[in-house]
Structure formats: C-alpha cells, structure tokens
Amino acid sequence: MAYTRQRPSTGESPDELRARIPGWGADLDPADRPSVPKLQLHDVPGVDWDFPERQPEHQPRERSIEHAFLTPVFGTTCPPRGLSGAVRRLAYRRYSEGRAAHWLLLLAADRVDAWENHLRSFATLRPDNPITETGVRSELTRGGWSSRFGRKRADTAHQLLDPVIVAGPWVAVAAAALVAAKRARRR
Amino acid sequence: MRAMVYRGPYKIRVEEKDVPRIEHPNDAVVRVTRAAICGSDLHLYHGMMPDTRVGTTFGHEFVGVVEEVGPSVRTLSPGDRVMVPFNIYCGSCWFCARGLYSNCHNVNPNATAVGAIYGYSHTCGGYDGGQAEFVRVPFADVGPTVVPEWMDDEDAVLLTDALATGYFGAQLGDIVEGDVVVVFGAGPVGLYAAKSAWLMGAGRVIVIDHLEYRLEKARTFAHAETYNFVEHDDIVVHLKRITDHLGADVAIDAAGAEADGSFMQHVTAAKLKLQGGSPIALNWAIDAVRKGGTVSVIGAYGPMFSAVKFGDALNKGLTLRMNQCPVKRQWPRLFEHIRNGYLKPSDIVTHRIPLEHINEAYHIFSAKLDGCIKPLIVPNAA
Ligand SMILES: [Zn+2]
Ligand SMILES: [Zn+2]
Numbered sequence: 001m002a003y004t005r006q007r008p009s010t011g012e013s014p015d016e017l018r019a020r021i022p023g024w025g026a027d028l029d030p031a032d033r034p035s036v037p038k039l040q041l042h043d044v045p046g047v048d049w050d051f052p053e054r055q056p057e058h059q060p061r062e063r064s065i066e067h068a069f070l071t072p073v074f075g076t077t078c079p080p081r082g083l084s085g086a087v088r089r090l091a092y093r094r095y096s097e098g099r100a101a102h103w104l105l106l107l108a109a110d111r112v113d114a115w116e117n118h119l120r121s122f123a124t125l126r127p128d129n130p131i132t133e134t135g136v137r138s139e140l141t142r143g144g145w146s147s148r149f150g151r152k153r154a155d156t157a158h159q160l161l162d163p164v165i166v167a168g169p170w171v172a173v174a175a176a177a178l179v180a181a182k183r184a185r186r187r
Numbered sequence: 188m189r190a191m192v193y194r195g196p197y198k199i200r201v202e203e204k205d206v207p208r209i210e211h212p213n214d215a216v217v218r219v220t221r222a223a224i225c226g227s228d229l230h231l232y233h234g235m236m237p238d239t240r241v242g243t244t245f246g247h248e249f250v251g252v253v254e255e256v257g258p259s260v261r262t263l264s265p266g267d268r269v270m271v272p273f274n275i276y277c278g279s280c281w282f283c284a285r286g287l288y289s290n291c292h293n294v295n296p297n298a299t300a301v302g303a304i305y306g307y308s309h310t311c312g313g314y315d316g317g318q319a320e321f322v323r324v325p326f327a328d329v330g331p332t333v334v335p336e337w338m339d340d341e342d343a344v345l346l347t348d349a350l351a352t353g354y355f356g357a358q359l360g361d362i363v364e365g366d367v368v369v370v371f372g373a374g375p376v377g378l379y380a381a382k383s384a385w386l387m388g389a390g391r392v393i394v395i396d397h398l399e400y401r402l403e404k405a406r407t408f409a410h411a412e413t414y415n416f417v418e419h420d421d422i423v424v425h426l427k428r429i430t431d432h433l434g435a436d437v438a439i440d441a442a443g444a445e446a447d448g449s450f451m452q453h454v455t456a457a458k459l460k461l462q463g464g465s466p467i468a469l470n471w472a473i474d475a476v477r478k479g480g481t482v483s484v485i486g487a488y489g490p491m492f493s494a495v496k497f498g499d500a501l502n503k504g505l506t507l508r509m510n511q512c513p514v515k516r517q518w519p520r521l522f523e524h525i526r527n528g529y530l531k532p533s534d535i536v537t538h539r540i541p542l543e544h545i546n547e548a549y550h551i552f553s554a555k556l557d558g559c560i561k562p563l564i565v566p567n568a569a
Contacts, residue, residue, distance in 0.1 A: 048261075
C-alpha cells in the first residue's frame with residue numbers, strides 16, 4: 001500500500017517464479033548484465049587503428065555543421081539531386097541539428113524528392129505504380145477486414161486516413177493535369 | 188541484384204540495383220540470407236524520418252554470408268556466415284572506446300546526435316540496408332560476428348536488433364529482485380523486454396497494448412500479465428489500482444513514435460509529422476511508474492521535439508534512461524541464455540515473405556493484418 005511504508009507483495013515467491021519462468025533471476029546480479037557498468041574505457045576487439053583510414057570522397061558529401069570534418073566513413077547511397085537536393089544542401093549548410101528549420105527543411109525536401117522521382121519515373125520503362133507499391137493487395141489476401149473489425153483496436157480510426165494521405169496527392173495532381181490539358185485544348 | 192527500394196511515403200518496390208562495392212579498406216560485402224522488417228522501419232515507410240531519400244534500401248536486421256572483403260579486413264573471410272549488428276561503428280572513437288557503440292562519432296556525417304544505422308535514412312548516415320540480396324558492411328572487423336555453429340539464421344537475425352534491444356531496455360530499468368515492471372507495447376521489442384525483465388528478477392511483469400493477438404503472445408511467450416488499454420477508460424488509473432496505488436517500479440516504453448491511444452497525438456506526429464514522435468506510451472510510462480522509479484525508453488523517436496510530460500517526470504523524481512542499443516555488447520550473455528533454453532527468439536516470427544513481395548510485407552506489418560508480429564524477408568539468392 002502506497003500510504004504506508006511496506007512494499008506491497010507481488011504474490012509469488014522467488015522459488016515459485018523460478019519454477020514458472022525459465023531463467024528467472026539468471027541476471028539478478030547487475031555484474032552479469034552486459035551494459036553495466038556503462039562508461040568503461042576498453043579496447044574494442046578487431047580494432048588496430050587509432051583513427052580509421054578515410055573513405056575516398058568521390059563527390060561532395062553534405063554533413064552536419066556540428067561535425068569538425070567529414071567522418072572517415074559514410075554512406076554513399078542516393079546523393080542529393082534536383083530541387084530536393086538543393087533544399088537538403090541548404091538544410092545541412094545553414095542549420096545545426098538543434099534548429100527546427102534543419103529538420104523541417106529536410107522533411108519538405110523528402111516530399112519534393114518523392115514527386116521529383118514519381119514524375120521522372122514516367123519517362124522510364126518502369127513508371128511508379130501508386131497502387132501496387134503500397135502493398136494494398138494484402139488487404140484481400142491477408143484478412144484486411146477480419147484483422148481489423150470487432151477486435152477492439154485503437155488504430156482503426158486513424159487508419160482510415162491512410163488512403164487519403166497516400167492517394168490524395170495523386171488525385172490532386174491528376175485533377176490539376178486534367179484542368180491544364182483542357183485549358184490548353186481550348187486555346 | 189534485387190533490392191527493396193523506397194519510392195515515397197507508404198510506397199516501396201523491388202528494383203534491380205548495382206551490387207555494392209568495397210568503398211573503404213575495412214568494408215565487407217555480405218550476401219543476405221535472412222532480413223527482417225523492424226517496427227522502426229515503419230517510421231521510414233510512413234515518411235516520418237527526415238532525410239529519407241527515394242531510392243534508399245531499408246533493412247537494419249540481417250544475417251548473411253561474406254561475399255568479399257576489403258584489403259584491411261583481418262577477422263572475416265569470404266564464405267563466413269555472419270550476423271551484423273544494426274549499429275555501424277568504428278570501435279575507436281571516444282564513444283566506441285567507452286562501449287557506446289550506438290553513438291559512434293566516425294560513421295555518420297549527417298548528424299552528431301545519432302550514430303549510423305543500415306538502411307535508416309541519411310539522418311542515420313545514408314547507408315543502404317539489408318532488405319536486398321547484397322549489402323555493404325563497413326568496419327567488418329568491428330561489428331559483424333561469425334554466427335555460432337549451433338545457432339540458426341532466424342534466431343541470429345533477431346539478435347541483430349529486436350532481442351538485443353528488448354534485453355537492453357530491461358537493463359536500462361535497473362530492475363532489482365521483486366520489482367513490478369510494466370512494458371508499453373507488445374511488439375517484438377516489448378515481448379523481449381518483458382521476457383528479459385524476468386531474467387533480471389522482476390516480481391511481476393505487466394504488458395500493455397491494444398492488439399489482442401499480441402497480448403496473447405505476451406502471456407504465452409513472455410509469461411506476462413496483460414491489459415488492453417482500449418478496455419480501460421484510463422490505463423494509468425488502472426495500473427495504479429492494480430499496484431496498490433504505488434505505481435510500477437520500472438516502466439519500459441517499447442512503442443515509440445507511432446504509439447496509439449491518443450488520436451490527436453497520433454495524427455499530429457504520425458500523419459502531420461509535427462512532432463518527432465507521438466509520446467503517448469512515454470507519457471503513460473511517466474505517469475504509471477511510481478515516484479522515484481525508472482523509465483526506460485527503447486521505442487524509436489525522430490529528431491524533432493515531442494510533447495513529453497516533463498513536469499511529471501521532474502516532480503516524481505524519476506530516472507529516465509534511454510539509448511539505441513549497443514547490440515554487440517549484449518551478444519555473449521544472450522548467446523548463453525539462448526543455449527540454456529531461457530530464450531527462443533524465433534518464437535515470435537509470424538511471417539516469412541520473399542523479397543519480391545516486400546511491399547505486401549510492409550503493408551501487413553504496418554496495418555497489423557493477419558496476426559503479424561515479426562515478418563522475415565527471404566531474398567531470392569538465399
Ligand atoms: Zn530496429
Ligand atoms: Zn566510433
């Protein structure tokens with residue numbers, strides 16, 4: 001009871017717990033827990049350098065202004081390009097990670113990037129398919145209805161927003177393209 | 188090679204991509220035999236993580252066979268069957284030298300506030316991930332480990348993040364014998380955290396979620412007492428009632444940025460991206476733990492601010508502990524627990540899906556269809 005000094009009983013003795021749960025108490029001693037103590041200076045096995053060799057920088061790599069220099073190793077996938085790339089470079093060049101502007105610009109660039117790539121894909125042999133790419137077919141094969149309804153789930157309310165979020169921009173872009181085409185024909 | 192590729196929020200497809208090259212003398216290229224989709228991949232999939240670029244391959248949980256090694260690699264050779272921690276780390280910086288492998292300073296030029304993670308956006312270093320036939324593995328002498336002879340690929344792949352993270356979360360709780368531990372979220376990490384709490388001597392383990400099939404797993408796999416928050420008007424009050432109005436000694440947030448339970452929080456965070464994550468589970472943890480108790484956070488949050496109830500944490504004198512898991516530090520002990528039969532990681536796997544159908548795997552996992560708890564991905568070349 002919280003209103004008196006005794007600790008409330010949990011109802012089961014250590015022996016009962018040990019009998020019911022395989023391994024109960026195996027790590028009772030904090031010394032057996034791998035991340036205790038925490039900050040202990042040690043040599044990491046496999047390391048024979050003081051500072052790693054530097055990975056060659058084949059094209060200018062954007063970096064946080066909180067870093068002193070480009071880290072010796074970095075990922076090389078998807079370098080910035082197009083308008084989204086310009087926004088990303090600005091976010092990195094101008095704002096530290098402490099600034100909301102840094103993250104909001106990066107999020108905005110992500111939305112621009114998606115549309116740059118959707119539009120670019122229509123000039124290729126493999127255009128984006130906004131339906132199959134969502135994996136929505138599994139709604140039919142994996143119990144879309146039976147998994148959701150009558151199951152006291154909290155997420156069904158906002159899942160209704162998903163199709164709006166996914167399809168909404170496509171519908172808007174298609175409508176805008178239709179209007180533009182009609183105007184062009186009228187002229 | 189075939190690889191999963193992000194095409195924008197809620198959209199992915201499988202594409203032909205170049206096989207990754209050795210870009211640094213300590214790199215390896217690994218042929219993936221099993222990969223997994225992690226709950227935190229859903230934040231990328233939903234477009235919540237800043238600087239997630241179209242064309243990126245996700246996947247930070249994978250095991251495979253070494254295909255090629257760089258000139259300075261000494262401990263691995265082609266043909267070795269390896270498990271790779273989700274953290275990319277150098278082993279020699281200020282942080283790595285003190286065991287903070289998940290906080291390495293030498294691998295992520297894009298940010299100093301987070302280390303590097305395979306296939307987890309440019310904010311986490313801009314590396315491609317393992318939901319593909321091949322993947323580049325930097326610092327091959329540091330992170331990867333040869334999979335023990337007796338361990339199968341499916342247990343090994345779960346050790347690369349989910350199991351290590353759940354176990355780490357229980358450790359962050361500083362559990363002492365007899366503690367009441369409440370875990371928010373019955374996904375893979377929450378199930379493993381609940382199970383690990385017993386290993387550390389918990390006297391009572393309670394798991395909270397809203398998905399009945401996952402609560403069922405929490406009862407059978409993790410021997411936990413479970414409550415569906417949808418059935419209770421106020422889950423915090425309920426938790427107080429069942430703990431003699433003291434509250435839990437330790438609360439673990441294993442839900443993270445897309446927690447359900449408040450429509451407003453979920454929509455502002457997950458749908459409108461106005462928060463770094465919806466802190467519903469974290470706020471419940473803060474309110475449900477007893478004064479002077481410990482809150483352990485292992486659910487993932489983005490770099491933007493979240494509306495956390497900090498005043499309650501202050502006034503209750505709580506200890507808040509959190510980090511991304513330094514995976515490899517957990518392995519020796521977890522290997523023992525698996526060998527002793529205390530843990531069987533692959534018991535929570537519900538789906539095995541070919542790489543070619545990964546778009547459906549993401550949808551099933553995201554929409555929680557078909558009783559999905561943990562989906563594994565099987566590449567074509569596996
Ligand atoms: Zn993960
Ligand atoms: Zn490091």
